[in-house]
Amino acid sequence: MLDAAKTSDVQTETLLEVNNIEVIYNHVILVLKGVSLNVPKGGITALLGGNGAGKTTTLKAISNLLRSERGEVTKGSVKYRGQDVHEEDPAALVRQGVIQVMEGRHCFEHLTVEENLMTGAYTRADGKANIAADLEMVYSYFPRLKERRKSQAGYTSGGEQQMVAMGRALMSRPETVLLDEPSMGLAPQLVEQIFEIVKSINEQEGVTFLLAEQNTNMALKYAHYGYILESGRIVMDGPAAELRENPDVKEFYLGMSDEGRKSFRDVRSYRRRKRWLS
Amino acid sequence: MQDGYITEDGRKIGGVVMEMKNITLRFGGVVAIKDISFDIREGEIRAIIGPNGAGKSSMLNVISGFYVPQEGEVWFHGKPRPQMRPYEVAQQGIARTFQNIALFEGMSVLDNVMTGRLSYMKSGLFSQALWKGKAEAEEVANREVAEKIIDFLEIQHIRKTPVARLPYGLKKRVELARALAAEPKLLLLDEPMAGMNVEEKEDMSRFILDVNDEFGTTIALIEHDMGVVMDLSDRVVVMDYGKKIGDGTPDEVRNNQAVIDAYLGVSSD
Amino acid sequence: MFYREAGDFKTSYEQDSQTFPIKFDRFRYYAVLAIAFLVVPFVINDYWANAILLPFLIYAIAAIGLNILVGYAGQVSLGTGGFMAVGAYACYKFMTMMPEVSMFVHVLLAGGMTAIVCVVFGLPSLRIKGFYLAVATLAAQFFLVWLFNRVPWFYNYSASGQISAPERDVFGIMITGPNAPAWATYMFSLIFLTLCALVARNLTRGTIGRSWMAIRDMDIAAEIIGVNPLKAKLTAFAVSGFFIGISGALFFSVYLGAVEVGEAFGITKSFLVLFMVIIGGLGSIFGSFAGAAFLVLLPVVLKVVGVDVLGWPTDIVAHFQLVIVGALIIVFLIVEPHGLAQLWRVAKEKLRLWPFPH
Amino acid sequence: MPDQFLFATEVFINGLMAGVLYALVALGFVLIYKASGIFNYAQGVMALFAAMTLVGIMNGQVPFSHIINAVFGTEIHHFGWHVPAFLAIILTVGVMVGFAWLVQRLVMRHLVGQEPIILFMATIGLAYFLEGVSDLMWGSEIKKLDVGLPQGGSFWIEDMTAGLGSENFYGFFIDNLDMVATIVAALLVVGLVLFSQYTKQGRAMRAVADDHQAALSVGISLNFIWVLVWSVAGFVALVAGIMWGTKSGVQFSLSLIALKALPVLMLGGFTSIPGAIVGGLIIGVGEKMFEFWIGPLVGGATENWFAYVLALLFLVFRPQGLFGEKIIERV
Amino acid sequence: DLVFPSLSYRTGPYAAGGIPFADGYADYFTLLNERDGGIGGVMTKLIECETGYNTEKGVECYESTKGEGALVYQPLSTGITYQLIPKVTADNIPLHTMGYGRTSAANGEVFSNVFNYPANYWNGASGVVNYLLESNGGDLKGKKIALVYHNSAYGKEPIRTLEELSAKHGFELMALPVDHPGQEQKSQWLQIRRERPDFVTMWGWGVMNQVAIQEAANIRFPMENFIGVWWSGAEHDVMSAGDAADGYKALTFHNVGRDFPVFHHIQKYVVDTGKAAGAGDQIGTVLYNRGMYAAMLAAEAAKTAQGIHGTADINAAMMRDGMEALEINEAKMADLGMPNFGPSFNVSCENHGGPGLVGVTQWDASSKTWSLISDFKPTDGDVIGALVAEDSGAYAAENKITPNCN
Ligand SMILES: Nc1ncnc2c1ncn2[C@@H]1O[C@H](COP(=O)(O)OP(=O)(O)OP(=O)(O)O)[C@@H](O)[C@H]1O
Ligand SMILES: Nc1ncnc2c1ncn2[C@@H]1O[C@H](COP(=O)(O)OP(=O)(O)OP(=O)(O)O)[C@@H](O)[C@H]1O
């Protein structure tokens, strides 16, 4: 396995360390077959890979949400700030500053948008004023939410729900955010906006991000470092800039051939995927 | 517009099959769709785009008969469509996929695809109870169609897998298979490529084009990936907060200032 | 590899959709049938028939019926007791009104009657969903029990309101009443169970089964892709009612011989059958059998162990029985929420992979 | 005033009062449903268990004496002391909190993210378990519960109203116990509404009900919320147990009052605390009035089913009950 | 061994009544073993089987014990009784349903194996009316009697008889059903308060009894005018209403209290030696006494059977003959340490129900005791006899039984 620190220019503390984990669902389905990655403090790390590669599973393994899905980490370890967090319950992790934004939004349908956001502040004990200020901050990032603050989250559109989920996570004043497919289902403008928000939060508040994304293009544009996951294994990693230039990544993840982006209409035959490992 | 034309790449587009006339849809105080009209022509790929919450999915729901608009009419095959239940709409040859995958999680892929063929299966309860005669023959006949579609979408290997276990992208494909199994005349796709990487989007695009080409299926498509929309669609409707702000060929839409402001932003290619 | 399915190729779709696609399973299935039909009747005695096998067979029918409704069509019902009562009383009325007709016909008619009643009480399911529906079905439970208790016509004006099964036969063999031989009552119920299981299996693997499951998994989506919810839900209620009615009829006529509606078909019965379905496995016919067997046997086993083997006072055993049944239910749900049937499937999957862990 | 009208009024008032008693039980259901989406069938048995524990503590009974005696051949039954009601209630609340903790620890935590029906089944399992344990712990004979609540018709009201009708009319009969129950229920409801709507824990509770996974992901400790909710539900069960236990003695059938609460829930909506009260009142009045007017025509004993049928008919028009959260139907 | 199964229920909604009865039943057989070395030199063996008042469990209990040589069944549940009637007849085992069960089983010509001596529900119904007649100078014309009954087979039993009697004596009958379990009886009692019947009689069981007595106290219905059947007259039924229950009456067909030599024996041989079935604290309570009385009747029948067949080791068929030839008289009872404990009576093939003598007891809240306030008196044989004939005739016709006494 490559070491993240080796390539990063700034030598920073590694916040989150995943060592060779294996995950099994339902006692029989082996999904992660030894995944290791490092998330440096203050960086944006992207986790890329196709459908079913195991991105979500990796994130859930970190935030300990697997158990409620009948999955378990059978091998390896997850360390946050050098401490093994494998046994902790998700709430304790949130208090330590690790929060996950789940794939598929998962809003609290019957709560209003504002109440949804407020649940994000559940673990906080730094006073109502700070929370209220952060609520304003979230609203300033997502003005659409302010308009819909009183409506039940269950009735908001897909994009709005994604914003709610993001905003809710921000309300916990996290140190590390595990962001699962933030761009899914969002309008292009909004995708960009969300990544901008990620970037500015990262830069201004120093929040660390681990980002699972399908939208490789965007992810590599904003991330500092990337891992590519396939069929439960890390097949490649490197600084984002390097990955962007890698010809395989270009072809399979960025949809670019030598002549630049080609039209979807021109893909006339299904390509047999070339895989790094199989 | 005249009655049909030939596209650049030689596909034949027919007359109007469906027309939305002044549709308005409200939920309590929220106006999801405000007086929108547009049409869909036979054989074309019609995209609906717009920011989140614009009312695109609601529009598909109106077409499916799941939402009943307060005002306006849906014309189908040149006649106003009477008020009907969603399943009756489906039986008229309109199939769809959903934005948040709505597969039947407790069933295998094959069974999911077979549900797409329900409208073709007419054997009685009694015959089914005994699994004799019509029921069995029908099962086999429809299974053949379903298998064909499974082959077409390249999901043979997961035929017997319960869908709950599938990764997101494959679920989307199964959903498409289920819709195709109905051999629809009009296929509604709600963000079929959300959550896919480029490679998978390319595959999906290929499927959509092939469906359109080979079966001549008319397709209405919601998608946020502008690359896909611009490349695939013949015409695009743009919605913004319930209003229609643009309608035309991809090129027209791309250069429409209102659309750029509301949706595309400057950096789109 | 204890369990093999490799090398078992199908060349046609009929073969592929048969009940037991795997040879090994098919073989085992025939073996069980052969024992049930050809061996058990010769060794059966009163105790086994009346205390274990009859209740098992009859509850299994009810469990299959309820499983169709809850496990396949997703409509949770707590009215099973009431519906079984309909079967029982219908059977009683048919038995006394047309004594010359074969018991077979009476039981089938009772099933049909129950199907009709069940459909009537199923109508609200078009609007009401989830737990609201579950609780709403209690209306059927209480109303039906009240009705059979209240209207003397149903119990032929007997002084106490009890109904007692008169002696009836099939082809000259006594099926009901105290003089019916154990093997005959057993065979009679077994035949019904086998037929019900086959019918249930056929229905659930075909069109109607798929539309039930579609409604169960996501009713809105199902309707949008073309499932008629009215038809799907009501057929589920009808079929389920038919089975439950048969089991109610058998429960009364063949097993108990006399019932009092409030006691025999009270709400506890509804829960009991629901337990069977859930412990066995929702959406699994095999699960219905497993669940029924489990819950019929468990109390007997506990009693034998507690009272006969350990010699504890009966009341302590009875209380422990509650504790153990309760605890077991919870443990089961924790270990395998999808029931015994799923446990069995997972075991098979593991065996298939054996000796490799994954 | 004509007597018939007065009688009807009396039935009406008593219906209201009975409704309050049903609502007390229904409240416990609502709490747990709101907080975890669990339909807690064990609520009735919890009321029984709480009441038995209260009586047991008050009488200084030795828990599990039956088994202890059977196993060790001893003859112990009582500690020989009597605990005052007030103290006993506090101790019982402690026991209920302990119970809540155990439930969370041994059951709920292992069932995170399961479908509602599975959780429902688990609570039925719990009900059986608790029923067995209560009997083993405190014995299954009938016990008298007296925490000093007044009982019997109120003379005062009777005297005040006797003049309203002819000499055939004795004045309104209103049970003192019912009046106490009404006051207690009102206090409980107000308290619980405030709690669930305006506190952080209340909000977290509702969040948990919607989506376990998401609640976990934002750092809500399901374990804590569940212990909290089950404790509160245990407390409500104790209150219901005291009221009903005073009325009918503490014995097995107390657990069956759950069945009286279910139609109340349907009518009021599973998720609404005020709904439980309003639903209770409607059911109480409805069934009593029906029994009063229609009952004699159809042979009486209509109360068991009438409530359900009423609720059923009502739901056909409003599937989420009176105050229930609208069932969100979207694709 | 002489096997006596006891289908008891120490759990469930009716446990409070089931426990003392089962204790009394068991303790008496233990006493016979300990004191007399069994019956006629053969030890008795009691097999207890918990039914929880549930018919299915009852069947299981029956099937699992009948092979052990069971001599007589005492199911203490009307539901289970109906269940067992055809079965015991086919298996030729006697069934004793003392003061419950199917009333028309008194007709031994039809119900060869079922016995319900010394009294049945219809005797009870008639007993109430007779008692009221007596205390009202023989005239009930224009009076109103309310019947509060458990809405089940059991509770419905007296209705027919009461209807007949109301026609005969000119009182008005008002029947008020209470559904299981009967925790909520406001409607019924408000109705009683409105309609003001002169007397209330009750066919209740379980929690229904206490709630009814409590509600009666709440509406201040005069307790002296409230008479329960024998299943509504135990200590726990009245205890929870406290002083308000003072004066409440209940029927009985055996004596109450613990002032009988037999109880000293039980104390000495059974309780003090640690062989008691329960905690030993139930002796002398109404239902304990009833259980013990039932056991005594069974033991006496066994003795009779031993006499008839000349063997000590009798089987169920012999037991049946013993029951049919049972004679209970004062001398015998005094001998057994139960002087004046119950009425004297003979059983015959034609009459399995005994003479139907019914007494009345009354509750004294201050001393917390029941006392017999009226002797065991005969009931209305004409009315009951006709009803028995009619009902058993219908049963015989339906089940193709030719009534006979051979
Ligand atoms: N609860 C589960 N039970 C069984 N298998 C599961 C479960 N959840 C996920 N899997 C399997 O694990 C594999 C990895 O899934 P995961 O969701 O981690 O992929 P992903 O990389 O996030 O994909 P996507 O981009 O589609 O979200 C998939 O093959 C999926 O089928
Ligand atoms: N059933 C409903 N009840 C109330 N409001 C609704 C309902 N369905 C949709 N809405 C509202 O209507 C608006 C349009 O929603 P819709 O889902 O159609 O948006 P969309 O264009 O599909 O957005 P996205 O791209 O995010 O999916 C939203 O504001 C949404 O909250």
Ligand SMILES: [Mg+2]
């Ligand atoms: Mg994922």
Ligand SMILES: [Mg+2]
């Ligand atoms: Mg949408």
